[in-house]
Amino acid sequence: MIGSIISSGIVSPAWDNLFAVIIGMGFGFALESSGFSSSRKIIGTFFGYDFVVVKVFFTAAIVSSLGLLYFSYLGLVDFSTLYIQPTFLTSAIVGGIIMGIGFAMGGFCPGTSLCATAVGRIDGLVFLGGMFIGVFLFSESFPLFENMYYTGSEGAKMVNTVFGISPELFTFFLVLAAIGMFVGAGWVQKKVQKIEY
Amino acid sequence: MEKIKKDGSYYLNPYLGGVILGVFLFLAFYISGRGLGASGAVKNSVAATVNVIAPDHAAKSAYYCQFAGGDKQPMSNWLVFEVLGVLAGAFFSGIIFNRLNFKVEHSPKITSRRRLVFALLGGAVFGFGSQLARGCTSGAALSGMAVLSFGGYITMIAIFGTAFVAAWIFRKNWI
Incomplete structure (x- = not known):
């Protein structure tokens, strides 16, 4: 079956929402079981006492990138049927900076706050409530940011084309960089004073 | 399985957790042709709520009208269903790894x-x-x-x- 399966028409699109629930369950399980329901464990990355975020995030990025490239090589995935996050350079950078500040203040990102809420963390639930306020404020003030939101569209630009290399070679370097980060994280974690949480 | 903590909860090895996350991210693309998300479900919920409370306002907004109003169904959306799954999956994990409590x-x-x-x-x-x-x-x-x-x-x-x-x-x- 050539992916994405839904676009290939083998399975009725009506099934898509059921797949969404099952895939979401795997997502939530992976995050919570790795410790992402704890804000103090998540934030450990930024102080060097726990690098679980780096380890989980980059392992997942490698596994999914390699899986998609391998399936594409075998002719089992058609990249043109996949949703590729479009590149709007200005809003990606400014939005990312705002999110980074929210991350350091709140200790969660949206996905991890859902996991924290699911296991009874009140701080996770409050973060989630805050997100509704933030999204509402953005939506209401959209005319102010509309220019920034749409400026500098580069479409579904692939990161490997920026370096002028093939997707496979880029992913190879990504794997090397991730292994370097895992080794570095282990080294820093040994040096940094342990924090009980 | 590692790091059994004082309160009796424990965590999966982070690399194993990363592989599980990566496999489900791969499946999201392979099956549904899209990635995982979280904030999108909040956006759809906000758009749906505003559309119910103040439909005229939502219709006039250049932002809400992308997601709600007309025949658009913001709550019957892939991401909304996926987020319901996230809550359930995290809840199961909380049971298995002994982390369910209010604090x-x-x-x-x-x-x-x-x-x-x-x-x-x-x-x-x-x-x-x-x-x-x-x-x-x-x-x-x-x-x-x-x-x-x-x-x-x-x-x-x-x-x-x-x-x-x-x-x-x-x-x-x-x-």
Whole structure:
């Protein structure tokens, strides 16, 4: 079956929402079981006492990138049927900076706050409530940011084309960089004073 | 399985957790042709709520009308169903790994109240930024990286780069 399966028409699109629930369950399980329901464990990355975020995030990025490239090589995935996050350079950078500040203040990102809420963390639930306020404020003030939101569209630009290399070679370097980060994280974690949480 | 903590809960090995996450991210693309997300479901919920309370206002807004109004069904959306799955999956994990209990997690040096105020502000700031960047750590950064999106990589670097600096500014809340 050539992916994405839904676009290939083998399975009725009506099934898509059921797949969404099952895939979401795997997502939530992976995050919570790795410790992402704890804000103090998540934030450990930024102080060097726990690098679980780096380890989980980059392992997942490698596994999914390699899986998609391998399936594409075998002719089992058609990249043109996949949703590729479009590149709007200005809003990606400014939005990312705002999110980074929210991350350091709140200790969660949206996905991890859902996991924290699911296991009874009140701080996770409050973060989630805050997100509704933030999204509402953005939506209401959209005319102010509309220019920034749409400026500098580069479409579904692939990161490997920026370096002028093939997707496979880029992913190879990504794997090397991730292994370097895992080794570095282990080294820093040994040096940094342990924090009980 | 490692690090059995004082309260009896324990965690999966982070690399195993990463592989499971990566496999489900792969499946999301392979099956549904799209990545994982979280903030998108909040966006759809907000758009749906505004559309019910003030339909005229939603129809006039250049932002809401992309997601709600007319024959659009913002709550019957892939991401909304996926987020329901996230809650269920995390709940099961909480049962298995012995982490289900109500508490406010915070550094012993700050009060619960201070933690909750910053959680609320952080959530609002994060939610705002996620709309500008067209997705959060999951939808824009991680899912973008899986399909080698340039924008995904830029968002990831902007989030983590800023968070390292901002965490130092807010360090008294954490360490």
